[in-house]
Amino acid sequence: xxxxxxxxxxxxxxEGDTVTLNCSYExxxxxxxxxxxxxxxxxxxxxMLTSSGIEKKSGRxxxxxDKKELFSILNITATQxxxxxxxxxAVVTTSGTYKYIFGTGTRLKVLA
Amino acid sequence: xxxxxxxxxNKVTEKGKDVExxxxxxxxxxxxxxxxQSLGQGLEFLIYFQGNSAPDxxxxxxxxxxxxxxxxxxxxxxIQRTQQEDSAVxxxxxxxxxxxxxxxxxxxxxxxx
Numbered sequence: 001x002x003x004x005x006x007x008x009x010x011x012x013x014x015e016g017d018t019v020t021l022n023c024s025y026e027x028x029x030x031x032x033x034x035x036x037x038x039x040x041x042x043x044x045x046x047x048m049l050t051s052s053g054i055e056k057k058s059g060r061x062x063x064x065x066d067k068k069e070l071f072s073i074l075n076i077t078a079t080q081x082x083x084x085x086x087x088x089x090a091v092v093t094t095s096g097t098y099k100y101i102f103g104t105g106t107r108l109k110v111l112a
Numbered sequence: 113x114x115x116x117x118x119x120x121x122n123k124v125t126e127k128g129k130d131v132e133x134x135x136x137x138x139x140x141x142x143x144x145x146x147x148x149q150s151l152g153q154g155l156e157f158l159i160y161f162q163g164n165s166a167p168d169x170x171x172x173x174x175x176x177x178x179x180x181x182x183x184x185x186x187x188x189x190x191i192q193r194t195q196q197e198d199s200a201v202x203x204x205x206x207x208x209x210x211x212x213x214x215x216x217x218x219x220x221x222x223x224x225x
Contacts, residue, residue, distance in 0.1 A: 004154075031211045041218040042116075042203070043155075048213055088155070090214075097160055097168040098210040100145065104154035 002027040004091050006103035014111050017079050021106045023089030024071040031092040033065055033072050038086040038105070046074070046087075079110045114138075116217035118204050124223045125194055133189040133220045137206030144187050145207075145214060146179060150200045158202075161187065162210070194224045 004025045013019055023033065032050045036043035047056040049065035049072060056063050060079075065072045076083055086105040093099050117136040125131050137144050146158040157171035161181040172178070176194075181187040191198055201221050205214035 034213060036216075042216040045213040045215070090155075092211050094210075097162070098143070099157060099160070099168075100214060101157070102147075102155035104152075 002091070002093055002099075002101050004089055004101050004103040006087075006089050006106050008106060009104070010107040010109070012109045012111065013079055015080055017110075018075065018077045019079060019108060021074040021076075021087050021089075021108070022071060023073070023103055025089075025091045025101075026070065027091050027093045027101065029094045030067070031094055031098070034090045034092070034100070035063055035072070035074050036088040036090065038088055039084075043088055076108075079108075081110050081112050084108060084110045116204055116206055116215055118202075118217035118220050120220060121218060122221045122223075124225060127196060127224055128193055130190065130192045131194055131222065133191075133202050133204075133222070135187045135189070135204030135206075135217060137185065137187070137204070138215055139185075140208070141206035141215070142184070142209050143207045143212070144181055145205045146187070146189050147203045147205065148200045149203055149219070155203065158189070191222075194222075196224050198222060199224045 007022045035046040047063045052067040060077045063074045088105045089103045090100045119134045142163045144161045147155040159179045160168040176192045179189045201219040203219045205216045
């Protein structure tokens, strides 16, 4: 059975700290891995990763994929209270149809 | 519209009643997904529409759940004879096609009393 596991489940840090969120997966027919940020309602897209070792970066956020060890990390440097959210990882697989399998997410709280 | 639109944003219904949830995807997006998110849980896949192909209904939890997509655009998720365990946020997402980022609506929070 395909699965995506995120860790930690929750995290509390202070402003200015750096955090690393983990996403590991076991799926057949891997296509890509995506990261989303969910604050109150709609998850918003952050990154899409398809190749190992190539870092994607946007401001203070960055992410990388390791297809050999089957995991990805999302780094946030110099955290701010606005980074408080649930971070979701999803893996795209194909078994006839394209499926986006989500992890349960990491709840990040950044304290002022 | 600029993004994926879902209605209603909140729905409270009595156990045993039927409900319809609507999703209006981004114009031009051919793929449409429905997910369910319960408190503290990840996103549970329900159903997937891609163009004119037959939908992938493999995630629907019971035969009380059904969905349709008319004209390749608007989709309706119907839950018949609602149960308390159906209470959750129902999220709709659309994308340009296979293996593209999903764009989510704000969801419908369903509460079954």
